[in-house]
Every structure is written in structure tokens, then in C-alpha cells.
Amino acid sequence: MKNYISIKTYSSLTEVSERTVRRYISMKEIAFLFDELKNKTLIATDELEKNCSMALSIDDISLIIEADSGDSDAQTDLALLCLEHYRPNIALHWLNLAVKQGHSDAMHLLGQCYLSGNGIAKDKNLAMTWISKAATLGHQIALKQMDGLHFD
Numbered sequence: 001m002k003n004y005i006s007i008k009t010y011s012s013l014t015e016v017s018e019r020t021v022r023r024y025i026s027m028k029e030i031a032f033l034f035d036e037l038k039n040k041t042l043i044a045t046d047e048l049e050k051n052c053s054m055a056l057s058i059d060d061i062s063l064i065i066e067a068d069s070g071d072s073d074a075q076t077d078l079a080l081l082c083l084e085h086y087r088p089n090i091a092l093h094w095l096n097l098a099v100k101q102g103h104s105d106a107m108h109l110l111g112q113c114y115l116s117g118n119g120i121a122k123d124k125n126l127a128m129t130w131i132s133k134a135a136t137l138g139h140q141i142a143l144k145q146m147d148g149l150h151f152d
């Protein structure tokens with residue numbers, strides 16, 4: 001049985017614009033289906049395996065399917081996978097999705113990206129904002145980072 005993901009997810013992970021993906025669909029260059037219940041065009045994960053800039057395992061594909069369905073834990077884990085593969089721009093996309101759902105690990109990771117300038121311009125103020133938001137949600141590492149700061 002084939003698995004399918006959204007055009008947005010396929011576009012994010014292949015770093016191909018959604019417009020180009022839609023052109024591939026219209027030319028029938030990639031495997032897709034139209035889900036009438038959701039009124040959405042979906043891309044076969046086989047295509048992702050062929051065209052993704054990262055090597056993906058079966059577990060990675062499962063993670064991508066979960067992240068695509070909106071699971072914030074999976075979105076955060078997928079962001080970590082992207083960071084491990086030196087794809088910070090893709091990671092930021094997934095972190096932002098998880099942050100919108102109030103995921104404290106994602107907030108902390110986003111803060112770390114701002115702190116180090118990983119895939120995004122360094123910004124200590126935004127780093128502090130995201131790390132403190134994670135701390136207020138009880139994120140243990142963020143709490144320790146906030147305890148280490150001294151405001152004089």
C-alpha cells in the first residue's frame with residue numbers, strides 16, 4: 001500500500017516550490033492521487049524518497065507522514081532530523097509548525113537556532129523569547145538556561 005503526503009510537505013522536503021510540484025502533477029511526472037474527501041492532491045511518498053535531498057529510512061518516512069498529519073511531536077522530531085542532515089531551512093519550517101501548537105521542545109530548538117544563527121539570522125532577543133516561552137511551559141533545559149541568566 002502506498003502512502004501519501006501533502007504537496008506542502010513534499011515541497012518542503014524536496015525544496016521544490018509548490019508551483020513546480022503542481023506542474024509535475026499536471027504533466028504526470030510524479031505519482032499522486034486526489035483525495036476527494038479532503039479535496040486535496042497528495043503525493044506518493046515513493047516520490048519523496050527519490051527526490052528528497054536527505055537520505056530517508058522507512059522510519060523517517062513514517063515520521064514524515066505523522067508530521068504531515070499535524071502531530072507536533074513528529075514535526076519537532078522531523079526538524080531534528082533535518083538539523084542532523086544540515087538542512088536548517090527545512091527544519092525551521094517544521095519547528096514553526098510545532099511552535100504554533102505550543103510545543104515546548106520546538107520552542108527551545110527554535111530559540112537555539114536563533115542563538116547560533118543556524119538557518120536564520122542570529123538574534124539574541126528572539127532566542128531569549130523562544131527559550132523563555134519553552135521555560136514557562138516547563139521545558140527543563142530552557143529552565144536551566146533561564147536560571148543561568150542574571151539581570152542586573
